[in-house]
Amino acid sequence: MYYKDLNPGKRVLMGPGPSDVHPRVLKAMATPLVGHLDPDFLTIMNETKVMLKEIFQTENEFTIALSGTGSAGMEACLVNILEPGDKAIVCVNGLFSERMVEIVKRCQAEPIIVESEWGTIVETEQVERILKKAGKVKLIAVVHAETSTGACQPLEELGALAKKANTLFVVDTVTSLGGIPVKVDKWQIDVTYSGTQKCLSCPPGLSPVSFSENAFSVINHRKHKIQSWYLDVKLLRDYWGKERFYHHTAPISMVYALREALRLVLQEGLENRFARHKFHSNALVAGLEAMGLKMVVSADYRLPELNAVYIPKEINDLTVRRALLNEYGIEIGGGLGKFKGKVWRIGLMGYTSKKENVMLFLSALEDILTYLGYKTNERGIIAAADIYRKQSKI
Ligand SMILES: Cc1ncc(COP(=O)(O)O)c(C=O)c1O
Numbered sequence: 001m002y003y004k005d006l007n008p009g010k011r012v013l014m015g016p017g018p019s020d021v022h023p024r025v026l027k028a029m030a031t032p033l034v035g036h037l038d039p040d041f042l043t044i045m046n047e048t049k050v051m052l053k054e055i056f057q058t059e060n061e062f063t064i065a066l067s068g069t070g071s072a073g074m075e076a077c078l079v080n081i082l083e084p085g086d087k088a089i090v091c092v093n094g095l096f097s098e099r100m101v102e103i104v105k106r107c108q109a110e111p112i113i114v115e116s117e118w119g120t121i122v123e124t125e126q127v128e129r130i131l132k133k134a135g136k137v138k139l140i141a142v143v144h145a146e147t148s149t150g151a152c153q154p155l156e157e158l159g160a161l162a163k164k165a166n167t168l169f170v171v172d173t174v175t176s177l178g179g180i181p182v183k184v185d186k187w188q189i190d191v192t193y194s195g196t197q198k199c200l201s202c203p204p205g206l207s208p209v210s211f212s213e214n215a216f217s218v219i220n221h222r223k224h225k226i227q228s229w230y231l232d233v234k235l236l237r238d239y240w241g242k243e244r245f246y247h248h249t250a251p252i253s254m255v256y257a258l259r260e261a262l263r264l265v266l267q268e269g270l271e272n273r274f275a276r277h278k279f280h281s282n283a284l285v286a287g288l289e290a291m292g293l294k295m296v297v298s299a300d301y302r303l304p305e306l307n308a309v310y311i312p313k314e315i316n317d318l319t320v321r322r323a324l325l326n327e328y329g330i331e332i333g334g335g336l337g338k339f340k341g342k343v344w345r346i347g348l349m350g351y352t353s354k355k356e357n358v359m360l361f362l363s364a365l366e367d368i369l370t371y372l373g374y375k376t377n378e379r380g381i382i383a384a385a386d387i388y389r390k391q392s393k394i
Contacts, residue, residue, distance in 0.1 A: 015332050020351045060212050199277070219234065287358065320369070
């Protein structure tokens with residue numbers, strides 16, 4: 001018995017990730033393989049590192065693409081730093097920071113949770129107060145772009161606070177890199193991890209990470225061996241560095257893909273790319289609000305790449321998401337954890353962030369909601385089109 005040819009449905013990926021992959025990235029993935037220690041591949045690894053540094057806005061030498069998804073990056077950042085008995089402050093305001101707490105516990109370290117409502121940010125003063133009472137803390141961890149809520153956490157003040165307290169600053173940039181500014185050096189971030197499948201518009205599979213020399217000096221003073229062999233950044237540094245010691249076999253086609261995705265980011269220009277994300281999000285939000293829907297996050301802290309909106313009370317979450325998928329081929333995300341059944345998460349990440357997707361989605365949603373008996377205040381697409389006319393063309 002043979003299965004049929006691979007033929008999944010055609011989709012517009014407007015969920016929390018993966019986002020639509022740029023055709024140039026797909027083409028790069030079909031490039032014939034070379035060996036992972038081939039001189040040509042070593043050049044490709046080097047180029048990937050250089051471009052990652054530019055996009056992370058850092059001089060950190062150890063800026064690489066870790067093999068594994070964003071969660072592997074999260075785990076790598078925490079297991080390399082934390083030892084049993086260490087204290088770690090984790091700012092918790094969504095699902096991914098809760099995952100950080102879980103990993104901290106698995107390192108047998110003690111998580112100190114600074115909590116804020118889902119959909120809001122953690123204030124620097126909250127962390128400052130806890131820091132004063134906590135004694136010696138090894139790191140402060142925070143999620144920059146919380147994909148479960150759509151909130152954008154400001155980082156500059158937290159970075160300065162961490163520096164003042166002589167503790168490491170660890171930041172999840174999975175959903176921010178390539179969509180909004182990530183300034184690793186300026187914001188004094190010591191350790192960060194990202195993912196390929198969000199605003200970089202590459203398939204999932206790699207986690208760009210960056211560690212400062214400060215972070216390495218803490219790692220070098222560990223009492224215990226790093227508990228993970230695969231994610232040991234000292235071994236990975238020798239694999240990605242001049243030594244080129246064999247550690248594992250890099251997923252070659254994924255590195256090809258990421259290299260092309262990074263080239264696309266830099267060809268567009270970081271500032272243009274951030275402006276594009278904001279531009280299309282503004283149009284989407286105008287459309288949703290015109291239809292009478294309410295955004296989860298206040299405008300000051302709203303992510304342009306992940307737009308979370310409350311589901312009207314009388315409307316069933318799954319009915320709408322199924323209709324979007326089956327009738328229009330559009331994927332959006334439902335709520336996670338506390339937000340399950342209560343919010344939709346509409347992604348406009350990387351290649352997905354464009355006018356035709358915004359207009360298609362708003363028309364599809366309006367059609368489905370109207371069919372289900374929901375009365376929209378105004379036409380969403382008219383409000384969005386209005387924004388497109390007012391703002392300069394991108
Ligand atoms: C903010 C954030 N952190 C971490 C992760 C985990 O990444 P992955 O699913 O690629 O393992 C995600 C995935 O959605 C995320 O959005």
